[in-house]
Amino acid sequence: MLDTLHIEANGIPIYIQVRDQILAAIAAGVLKPGDRLPTMREVAVALKIDLNTVRHAYDSAGESGAIVLVRAQGTYVAERPPEIGDDRVEKLAQTIAVNAYKQGVNLHELIDRLKQIAASHKAGGETS
16 A cells, blocks of 8 residues: 555645545555554655654544554554544535536536446445
């Protein structure tokens, strides 16, 4: 996962970029529950950024419940994804709709693609 992290000069704070990439890797299944994340120092060295910036990113991801910091052992993907309330789902949906509009993406096409992604995760995730 470490080799996929990158920083862009796009005006978004670096800690948010790192946090969002970690959360995206979890959402995409690249990082699975129980997987150990790279150490904060490894991330800082790989991206050539301050250790406190990485700490802020990990803390922020931890606040969402997606990762768990275990003192003296490491940082792991949480065993269960955090449950989000209707208000957070609504806010996320609004944010996605606005971003799609700004980027010229047809919202109905985006919804169809999200349904495809959800179906493929459901089909691939059933391993009982």
